[in-house]
Amino acid sequence: MANQEELFRKIISHAKEYGFIFQSSEIYDGLSAVYDYGQYGVELKNNIREYWWKNMVQFNENIVGLDAAIFMHPTVWKASSHVDAFSDPMLDNKDSRKRYRADVLVEDYIAKIEDKINKEVEKARKRFGETFDEKMYLETNPRVVEYKTKITEIKARFFPALDRNDLAEVKKVIEDLEIACPVSGTRNWTDVRQFNLMFATQMGSLSEDASQIYLRPETAQGIFVNFLNVMKTGRMKVPFGIAQTGKAFRNEIVARQFIFRMREFEQMEMQFFIKPGEEMKWYEHWKEKRMEWHLSLGIPASRYRYHDHDKLAHYANAACDIEFEFPFGFKELEGIHSRTDFDLNAHQQYSGKKLQYFDPETNESYVPYVVETSIGLDRTFLAILSFAYTEEKLDDGSERVVLKIPPRIAPVKVAVLPLVKKDGLPEKAREIFDILKTDFYCQYDEKDAIGRRYRRQDAIGTPYCVTIDNITLEDYTVTIRERDSMKQERVDIDALHQLVSEKVRKNLME
RNA sequence: GCGGGAGUAGCUCAGUGGUAGAGCAUCAGCUUCCCAAGCUGAGGGUCGUGGGUUCGAGCCCCAUUUUCCGCUCCA
Numbered sequence: 001m002a003n004q005e006e007l008f009r010k011i012i013s014h015a016k017e018y019g020f021i022f023q024s025s026e027i028y029d030g031l032s033a034v035y036d037y038g039q040y041g042v043e044l045k046n047n048i049r050e051y052w053w054k055n056m057v058q059f060n061e062n063i064v065g066l067d068a069a070i071f072m073h074p075t076v077w078k079a080s081s082h083v084d085a086f087s088d089p090m091l092d093n094k095d096s097r098k099r100y101r102a103d104v105l106v107e108d109y110i111a112k113i114e115d116k117i118n119k120e121v122e123k124a125r126k127r128f129g130e131t132f133d134e135k136m137y138l139e140t141n142p143r144v145v146e147y148k149t150k151i152t153e154i155k156a157r158f159f160p161a162l163d164r165n166d167l168a169e170v171k172k173v174i175e176d177l178e179i180a181c182p183v184s185g186t187r188n189w190t191d192v193r194q195f196n197l198m199f200a201t202q203m204g205s206l207s208e209d210a211s212q213i214y215l216r217p218e219t220a221q222g223i224f225v226n227f228l229n230v231m232k233t234g235r236m237k238v239p240f241g242i243a244q245t246g247k248a249f250r251n252e253i254v255a256r257q258f259i260f261r262m263r264e265f266e267q268m269e270m271q272f273f274i275k276p277g278e279e280m281k282w283y284e285h286w287k288e289k290r291m292e293w294h295l296s297l298g299i300p301a302s303r304y305r306y307h308d309h310d311k312l313a314h315y316a317n318a319a320c321d322i323e324f325e326f327p328f329g330f331k332e333l334e335g336i337h338s339r340t341d342f343d344l345n346a347h348q349q350y351s352g353k354k355l356q357y358f359d360p361e362t363n364e365s366y367v368p369y370v371v372e373t374s375i376g377l378d379r380t381f382l383a384i385l386s387f388a389y390t391e392e393k394l395d396d397g398s399e400r401v402v403l404k405i406p407p408r409i410a411p412v413k414v415a416v417l418p419l420v421k422k423d424g425l426p427e428k429a430r431e432i433f434d435i436l437k438t439d440f441y442c443q444y445d446e447k448d449a450i451g452r453r454y455r456r457q458d459a460i461g462t463p464y465c466v467t468i469d470n471i472t473l474e475d476y477t478v479t480i481r482e483r484d485s486m487k488q489e490r491v492d493i494d495a496l497h498q499l500v501s502e503k504v505r506k507n508l509m510e
Numbered sequence: 511g512c513g514g515g516a517g518u519a520g521c522u523c524a525g526u527g528g529u530a531g532a533g534c535a536u537c538a539g540c541u542u543c544c545c546a547a548g549c550u551g552a553g554g555g556u557c558g559u560g561g562g563u564u565c566g567a568g569c570c571c572c573a574u575u576u577u578c579c580g581c582u583c584c585a
Contacts, residue, residue, distance in 0.1 A: 009578090017521050017535080023576080029558055030576050081585080092511060190511070197585080252584075256577095261584095313585070398546070419543055447537090451545035458545095469543055479544075486545070 008327035011389045012258055014401065018460050020044065020385070021259060033252060033263045040460050041381075043411030043441060045266075048380055049245050051409055052268045055293055056243045063241035063270060064234055068222025070247060071203065074213050076221050079350040080343065081314065082198060082214075089162065089170055092190040100181075102170050102192050106158050109179050110151055117147050167192040197250045199263075215249040220372060222246075223271045224343045227355055231273075238357050238368055239282065241272040245377065257328055259378045266377040273357070273368040276341065282371045283318050283338045290334055290373050291322060298406050299387045305330060315342035322375075324383040333383055334375035341367040384409070388461060403461030404484055407504045412462040413440040414500055417453050419469040421446045429468040432478065432493060436466075440500060458483060464500060 015021040020041035024034035037045055057065045077083045089102040120143060125132045138144055154177065161169035171192040180187050199215040216222065223242045230242055245268045252261055259265075274282050287306070294304055307330075309319040318338040323330040344367045348355040356365040388403040407413070416433040418425035426446050433444045443462070445453050450467065457465055465481040467488075472478050478496065479488045491499060 005579090013521060019520095026576095029574095032576070250584095394545080396545085400546080417544095423543095425543095449542065449544090449546070449548090452547090454544080455546050467544065471543090481544085488544075 004327045007389075008258075008386070010391075011327065011386055014389060014403075014459070015041070015385060033256070033261065035259050035262060040411040044384070044405065044409060044461075045377065045381055047409035047411070048384065049266075049268065049377060052293070052375070052377075052380075053243070053245065056241070056268075056270050060241065062236070062239065063243055063272075064230060064236070066223060066226055066230060066242050066244045067246065068219070068226055068244060070216050070249075071213055072216060072221065072225065074211070075350055076225055076347075077198065077214055077217075079346040080221050080224075081346070082217055089167055089192050091171065091174070091192045102174065103158075103162060105174060105179050106154065106177070109177055110154060113147050113151055117144050120144050120147075197252070199249045199251060217250050218248050218374075219244050219246045219267045219269050220271060220343070220374065223269065224347055224370075227273070227344060227347075228353065231357065236273075238359070239272060239274045239278075241270050243268075243270040245269070257326075259382050260326070260328075260331065262378060267374055268377050268380075269372065269374045271339075272371045272373075274371060275359070276366055276369045279338045279340070279369045279371060280318065283336065286371055286373050287320060287336050290336060290375070294322060294324075294333070297384065297409075299383070303387065304333075307332070313337075315339050324379075326383065327386055331379075332376075333379050334373065337372045337374070339370040339372050341369050343370065344368065400455055400458055402458040402483060405461035405463075407463035408506060410461045410463050410504070411441065412443050412457070412460060413464065413504045414442045415453070415457045415462050415465045416442055416444050417450060417465055417467045418446050419450055419467055423470065424473065425468050425470075428472055432466060432468065432496070435493075435497060436500065439497070440504065454481065454486075463504065466496065 012021075016023075018040060019038035022036045022038055024031040024036050053065070057063050074083075091100060091102055091105075117138075120141065121134060121137065124137050124141070125134070138148075154173070158170070158173045161173065168191075171189065174189065174192075175187070178187060181189075198217050200212050201215065203211055203213045223244055226242070230236060231240075234240075246266060247264060248267050249264050252263055272282060272286065291304065291306070295301055303325040305323050305325075307321040307323050309316075309321070312319055316337045317340050320336055321332040322334040322336070324333040344355045347353075348367065354365075355367060357368050358365045384405060385403070388405045390402050390404055392400050392402060394400060403410075405411075414436055416429050416436065418429040429444065429446070433442055436442050443457070445456070447453070454465055461483070463483045465483075467479045467481065469479070471490075472493075476493050477490050478493055479490050480496070480499070481488045
């Protein structure tokens with residue numbers, strides 16, 4: 001385990017040192033759990049996204065793409081139940097580590113005062129016997145009046161504060177009332193926080209008439225709200241899918257493990273709309289298909305596993321994860337969920353629009369069921385990076401660090417290297433570079449010894465190095481070096497483009 | 511969120527109160543016809559940030575921030 005932690009640290013260092021991932025706003029001390037992709041990171045990320053997209057959209061006639069906006073009507077999140085699920089103001093007692101809802105604490109406190117009033121009434125009833133006038137007593141007894149006034153004051157102060165989301169005032173009320181934790185008995189409270197994972201912002205530039213909207217916490221809802229549009233304009237017939245990639249935002253309470261859990265992250269999702277009753281068939285289908293996609297990247301199957309959910313979310317009737325063995329253990333990479341008709345039904349209710357499919361065979365309309373595949377792009381990036389990072393001891397005793405990224409998704413495809421920086425080799429190399437660069441992301445490098453340049457390319461995972469030497473000038477051939485084996489072969493320059501194309505464009509699913 | 515550790519060059523780190531360093535990396539040359547650590551030279555740091563103690567702080571104290579580990583939470 002210590003070795004694995006060590007390895008993970010090395011991967012993080014490597015990712016920074018070679019321009020894959022930087023911490024956000026680093027020169028300002030960074031921003032917690034937010035990361036930027038550097039010059040090679042963005043290439044790898046784009047390539048993974050494109051590889052997913054082609055396999056989902058281009059290779060499946062009944063799946064189409066979508067790019068819904070991050071901003072959506074606030075009611076979308078009411079319908080999806082994201083707003084209400086977890087949005088109470090909460091605070092923790094630092095000593096007992098118990099978490100309470102602020103309104104519950106205050107209401108309990110008010111209940112205690114009411115209790116005291118009742119006790120006074122009971123005492124008085126015993127004392128005055130038959131002649132006791134409860135109504136009169138409640139209005140005139142100084143102690144009772146004091147209690148009642150206090151309750152009124154608390155209510156007048158606390159509930160408006162709750163309504164206008166003034167969390168500082170909410171906390172101040174609790175402090176002023178000297179409310180203690182029932183468990184620890186102390187008044188050592190954290191600040192009151194709104195425990196909602198959604199990032200809120202406002203639309204409209206003047207704050208007075210701006211309305212609160214959210215940055216989407218998942219991309220799926222953008223698909224559901226466009227279900228009707230896509231189905232009608234695309235003449236889609238069930239079963240069909242809508243795929244989308246894009247950013248999503250969650251206020252994670254604990255965000256850790258590098259880019260594994262970030263506050264801003266990217267999802268690649270596909271919602272597959274099906275006839276009710278067929279959900280298990282399609283659930284199994286996508287469960288299998290998605291695993292095939294992962295394995296096509298060439299990472300050993302032993303590093304993946306399914307994890308079936310026992311406890312299901314409110315919207316699902318079957319769910320599993322595809323987990324990957326990261327250096328910090330098996331963790332979720334992708335989720336496959338049978339979401340029933342929960343989302344479309346909810347949107348149908350809230351919007352008042354009929355979100356149904358007319359089946360011409362049965363002459364009936366129904367709300368389709370949905371099977372979702374939802375994969376984290378950043379997590380896939382991390383999975384590939386942690387698989388690819390390799391430290392090797394070579395036969396001559398030296399060491400090298402190489403990223404064994406599948407050529408199809410490697411950031412730089414080809415490095416073009418003149419063996420030495422003279423004798424016309426740089427000029428020749430430039431010619432070859434120009435031939436390749438229109439179709440492949442290439443690098444030209446003439447600095448330092450050839451071996452050092454190979455190692456530099458190994459470190460960023462470039463699968464092929466083309467080297468120009470004296471023989472090139474004579475017979476128009478170059479050597480091409482393969483990253484993992486370090487083997488070289490001599491090929492005609494004329495054949496180079498075709499050769500590279502075969503190697504880096506190969507569809508891995510075949 | 512709680513507790514503990516850490517933050518010095520792009521990376522890994524040394525520096526126990528008295529003039530900020532090393533290796534690797536980077537850049538400019540030289541050398542080199544195939545796998546880094548040959549040669550010469552150069553650039554790069556308000557020591558995470560802000561306060562304090564002191565004649566003097568990278569070092570001591572406080573706060574803050576980032577990060578790591580453990581616990582907790584995760585609709």
